[in-house]
Amino acid sequence: MLTGLFNKSSYEEINTYIDFINEVSTGATITIDSISATDPDGTVATSDVISGTPSPFVAGTRVNYRVKGGTEDFYYVSVKVLVSDGQKLEAIIELRITGTKP
Numbered sequence: 001m002l003t004g005l006f007n008k009s010s011y012e013e014i015n016t017y018i019d020f021i022n023e024v025s026t027g028a029t030i031t032i033d034s035i036s037a038t039d040p041d042g043t044v045a046t047s048d049v050i051s052g053t054p055s056p057f058v059a060g061t062r063v064n065y066r067v068k069g070g071t072e073d074f075y076y077v078s079v080k081v082l083v084s085d086g087q088k089l090e091a092i093i094e095l096r097i098t099g100t101k102p
Contacts, residue, residue: 003091006067006077009098013051013068018079018091021061025085030058033080033088035065037095039073049075049095070097 008014020030035056037046050056051066058064063079075095082088 003093005094005096007096007098008067010070010072013066015054015064015066017059017062017064018093019062020081020083020089020091023087023089024061024083028087029084030061030063030081030089032056032058032063033082035063035077035079037075037077039075045070045075049097050077067095070095072097072099 003018006016024030035046035050036044037049039045049067049070051068054066056063056065063081065079067077074097077093077095078090079093080088080090
């Protein structure tokens, strides 16, 4: 499910999140299965745009992570979670990275 669009410059490192509140039943908990990024050709670019510091983490129904650097282009960021009630959910965000201005 494509859930949003996120814009940033190639210089920026920004903390962001995806909230699964509308898909998770009251009382259910989520855990991160994976966070990945691909470029328009489908090439894996996770290490180019998703920071490992701080580590992605769950807070309630939100998966928090940091978007970093990247070259001027757009990427698809996939956030997959496992829900304690047996569901598997995925959110896909289109990430657009613009060049920095001098």
